[in-house]
Amino acid sequence: xxxxxxxIRILSGDKxxxxxxxxxxxxxxxxxxxxxxxxxxxxxxxxQDIFLQIYKSLGGFKQDSSLNTWIYRIAINxxxxxxxxxxxxxxxxxxxxxxxxxxxxxxIEDFIHPGIILENKEKARILFKxxxxxxxxQKTAFVLNKIEYLSYDEICEVMKLSKSSVESLIHRAKSxxxxxxxxxxxx
Amino acid sequence: METEKKxxxxxxxxxxxxxxxxxxxxxxxxxxxxxxxxxEKEEPSIFASKGFxxxxxxxxxxxxxxxxxxxxxxxxxxxxxxxxxxMIDNITYEYFLKTPYFNY
Numbered sequence: 413x414x415x416x417x418x419x420i421r422i423l424s425g426d427k428x429x430x431x432x433x434x435x436x437x438x439x440x441x442x443x444x445x446x447x448x449x450x451x452x453x454x455x456x457x458x459x460q461d462i463f464l465q466i467y468k469s470l471g472g473f474k475q476d477s478s479l480n481t482w483i484y485r486i487a488i489n490x491x492x493x494x495x496x497x498x499x500x501x502x503x504x505x506x507x508x509x510x511x512x513x514x515x516x517x518x519x520i521e522d523f524i525h526p527g528i529i530l531e532n533k534e535k536a537r538i539l540f541k542x543x544x545x546x547x548x549x550q551k552t553a554f555v556l557n558k559i560e561y562l563s564y565d566e567i568c569e570v571m572k573l574s575k576s577s578v579e580s581l582i583h584r585a586k587s588x589x590x591x592x593x594x595x596x597x598x599x
Numbered sequence: 600m601e602t603e604k605k606x607x608x609x610x611x612x613x614x615x616x617x618x619x620x621x622x623x624x625x626x627x628x629x630x631x632x633x634x635x636x637x638x639e640k641e642e643p644s645i646f647a648s649k650g651f652x653x654x655x656x657x658x659x660x661x662x663x664x665x666x667x668x669x670x671x672x673x674x675x676x677x678x679x680x681x682x683x684x685x686m687i688d689n690i691t692y693e694y695f696l697k698t699p700y701f702n703y
């Protein structure tokens with residue numbers, strides 16, 4: 413009921429209600445995007461875009477899922493969209509670099525999550541690099557479970573999958589991460 | 600064998616490195632930025648609307664058709680020049696005022 417009231421208030425143009433929504437979900441949105449983009453500035457910019465999108469699309473929210481699930485879906489879709497655009501730009505930059513030798517090459521910076529304890533920072537940096545290589549569905553299931561601490565039921569709702577599918581995705585993600593890390597150490 | 604075990608140990612440690620990860624805090628001004636972007640949002644320009652584009656295309660097509668027609672008429676009128684007698688002949692021929700004369 414509270415959720416419905418909040419939506420109605422936002423739709424009637426109540427800015428304070430929108431601030432309440434922002435306070436409720438901004439940390440979740442920011443941390444989800446941070447898990448995907450692995451860059452603080454990009455995650456902050458994308459969080460802004462996501463809340464603009466939420467504000468614009470709230471009228472079309474059918475309420476067949478919870479607001480929480482709906483916002484997670486927007487955050488995930490926008491994160492993938494952002495990554496696709498970035499890799500497209502990267503490809504274009506590569507083509508440009510063939511013709512202009514002086515251009516700076518695009519570099520993927522090493523990401524250290526601010527929520528990791530100091531002694532694990534170096535190991536987590538390696539793990540985040542490996543997470544980046546996971547297929548989209550496995551990455552989503554892993555990020556939602558291990559970084560966002562969502563339960564399997566919540567992940568099922570966000571990803572519109574059965575519980576067994578989510579379990580399988582997380583299991584495969586862990587296996588793939590083991591393989592990537594093994595390759596990393598063999599090199 | 601020893602190396603394999605060592606590697607597996609390292610991998611396990613890396614896999615556990617995100618256990619207990621805390622939520623990251625973002626810049627406190629993000630909400631203000633969102634609000635300023637919401638207020639900045641301009642009304643969509645009339646030139647960008649679909650209706651305007653369609654109307655513009657139709658007017659352009661109308662003007663083009665007219666220009667082509669005028670050009671063709673002018674060209675035709677400069678090419679064919681009739682004398683007064685020829686014009687009368689043409690009219691009489693068209694309205695069957697003059698029967699064709701055939702030589703046998």
